[in-house]
Amino acid sequence: MASEATQYIGDLTLIKGVSADTRHKLLNGSSFEIVRPDTTIVSEGYHLDHLHFVLDGVVELSASTSESRTVISLLHAGDTFILSAVVNDAVALLSARSLGRVEMVRVPAGLFRRCLRRDPKLLHNVSVALGGGYRNMVRYLRDHKLRTADQRLAAYLVRLLKAHGGAPEVTLPLRKHVIASFLGMKPESLSRAFAGLHALGVSVDGDRITITDPEALERFANIDTKLDGADA
Amino acid sequence: MASEATQYIGDLTLIKGVSADTRHKLLNGSSFEIVRPDTTIVSEGYHLDHLHFVLDGVVELSASTSESRTVISLLHAGDTFILSAVVNDAVALLSARSLGRVEMVRVPAGLFRRCLRRDPKLLHNVSVALGGGYRNMVRYLRDHKLRTADQRLAAYLVRLLKAHGGAPEVTLPLRKHVIASFLGMKPESLSRAFAGLHALGVSVDGDRITITDPEALERFANIDTKLDGADA
DNA sequence: GCTTAGATTTAACAAAAGTCAAATGTGCGG
DNA sequence: CCGCACATTTGACTTTTGTTAAATCTAAGC
Numbered sequence: 124m125a126s127e128a129t130q131y132i133g134d135l136t137l138i139k140g141v142s143a144d145t146r147h148k149l150l151n152g153s154s155f156e157i158v159r160p161d162t163t164i165v166s167e168g169y170h171l172d173h174l175h176f177v178l179d180g181v182v183e184l185s186a187s188t189s190e191s192r193t194v195i196s197l198l199h200a201g202d203t204f205i206l207s208a209v210v211n212d213a214v215a216l217l218s219a220r221s222l223g224r225v226e227m228v229r230v231p232a233g234l235f236r237r238c239l240r241r242d243p244k245l246l247h248n249v250s251v252a253l254g255g256g257y258r259n260m261v262r263y264l265r266d267h268k269l270r271t272a273d274q275r276l277a278a279y280l281v282r283l284l285k286a287h288g289g290a291p292e293v294t295l296p297l298r299k300h301v302i303a304s305f306l307g308m309k310p311e312s313l314s315r316a317f318a319g320l321h322a323l324g325v326s327v328d329g330d331r332i333t334i335t336d337p338e339a340l341e342r343f344a345n346i347d348t349k350l351d352g353a354d355a
Numbered sequence: 356m357a358s359e360a361t362q363y364i365g366d367l368t369l370i371k372g373v374s375a376d377t378r379h380k381l382l383n384g385s386s387f388e389i390v391r392p393d394t395t396i397v398s399e400g401y402h403l404d405h406l407h408f409v410l411d412g413v414v415e416l417s418a419s420t421s422e423s424r425t426v427i428s429l430l431h432a433g434d435t436f437i438l439s440a441v442v443n444d445a446v447a448l449l450s451a452r453s454l455g456r457v458e459m460v461r462v463p464a465g466l467f468r469r470c471l472r473r474d475p476k477l478l479h480n481v482s483v484a485l486g487g488g489y490r491n492m493v494r495y496l497r498d499h500k501l502r503t504a505d506q507r508l509a510a511y512l513v514r515l516l517k518a519h520g521g522a523p524e525v526t527l528p529l530r531k532h533v534i535a536s537f538l539g540m541k542p543e544s545l546s547r548a549f550a551g552l553h554a555l556g557v558s559v560d561g562d563r564i565t566i567t568d569p570e571a572l573e574r575f576a577n578i579d580t581k582l583d584g585a586d587a
Numbered sequence: 588g589c590t591t592a593g594a595t596t597t598a599a600c601a602a603a604a605g606t607c608a609a610a611t612g613t614g615c616g617g
Numbered sequence: 618c619c620g621c622a623c624a625t626t627t628g629a630c631t632t633t634t635g636t637t638a639a640a641t642c643t644a645a646g647c
Binding site: 167168186187188189190191193195206207208210211213214216217239240243246247249250251253254255256257258260261262263264265267268269270307345347349350 | 399400418419420421422423425427438439440442443445446448449471472475478479481482483485486487488489490492493494495496497499500501502539577579581582586
């Protein structure tokens with residue numbers, strides 16, 4: 124595999140601490156890929172034959188029926204997809220698509236499963252990653268079943284704010300229609316939700332958001348730090 | 356631990372095939388419990404110090420805020436909770452409550468994690484279980500983001516029908532308000548959803564449901580067998 | 588600077604689901 | 618058998634969100 128990626132892959136959480144042999148096998152079997160914007164990488168309903176590691180860019184996981192499509196997850200450098208389908212040797216339940224240019228590494232699913240059988244440390248990393256993924260899905264589900272559209276936006280902004288170290292102004296990292304779909308609403312509803320949060324000190328200018336009262340937002344979104352915070 | 360449970364625990368998917376030593380350690384450290392109806396077994400937000408195995412009865416996992424509560428998952432004999440919190444040594448994101456009388460086994464979380472470190476087979480089982488759990492959450496999320504309330508009920512009935520081997524008449528296994536919450540709606544909306552499905556051949560008499568045209572229901576619910584079916 | 592395709596916003600209206608309240612059903616203890 | 622407590626259903630109404638269409642806005646090329 125191209126040496127550009129070699130340096131990164133050892134840093135990936137999933138690979139950290141595995142045996143030299145495992146690392147060597149994985150590196151040898153995998154390939155580095157650059158994916159152009161708006162390219163489908165995985166199609167739901169099809170058996171998955173590669174595990175993917177995102178090195179750079181954003182990958183969107185979505186679900187669709189004949190009638191509609193919704194964004195379920197947004198992946199960044201260091202994330203993996205779709206681990207559960209590879210571990211369980213099953214069809215993908217989600218489609219993966221590049222938003223913008225993406226650099227990634229593909230590891231053949233069979234190879235990965237073989238390494239899993241031989242290296243308990245890798246297996247342990249996988250368990251922790253799957254456990255974390257499960258917990259993220261539960262948080263996301265909470266978000267959707269317990270909060271209104273306005274509250275979901277508020278919670279999203281609060282998370283964004285924390286990720287940016289609490290600066291009062293943040294830039295949306297994605298197009299609004301992607302954010303809308305991720306938050307489970309139509310773009311029109313997202314516009315209205317932003318308007319609705321104006322009273323709580325949220326101002327919008329394109330993709331620059333100013334937040335004067337983060338605590339008010341948190342209260343409005345009903346955020347429980349114990350539950351909403353990311354895992355350690 | 357009481358011998359009543361010993362016979363069951365070896366059959367549990369999670370425990371299948373582990374070393375005799377692991378099995379022995381787990382059995383020795385765990386306790387058999389009978390839980391009366393409507394008892395809280397796990398509280399969200401608190402650190403989890405036991406892994407639970409359901410031997411009999413139904414356990415409901417729910418999420419709540421100060422304002423409301425929603426059922427996220429329903430567990431039966433053979434299921435485990437809350438595996439991800441135990442594996443990741445973290446607070447529970449969901450509360451667990453017995454619906455009706457429940458028999459279960461409690462394994463100390465620390466003991467379980469220690470066994471995990473020593474027995475790769477157990478670790479492998481855990482990975483598969485977590486992967487399956489993640490996939491179930493994704494299916495559930497699809498359900499909620501992509502389907503209307505009427506479609507969710509239709510999909511639920513189709514699954515129920517298949518679980519019962521396709522008999523045209525099924526009995527609801529739970530109170531309607533629990534089903535309503537699980538399906539993400541109010542009891543009043545569930546009543547209306549049943550009424551709305553009458554045109555597709557669904558008749559309701561208390562908890563006995565008659566379904567004359569399962570295919571029509573499937574089409575209406577937009578079910579994709581590849582994606583909606585349970586894992587192998 | 589101008590044009591244009593696409594994204595976002597706004598507005599008017601429609602559909603879906605929640606709320607509140609009353610009616611009806613159901614099962615259990617007395 | 619009666620009556621109470623609770624679950625479910627029904628109806629009227631409200632709120633939330635989606636739909637459609639038009640108005641703006643924005644950025645990439647020309």
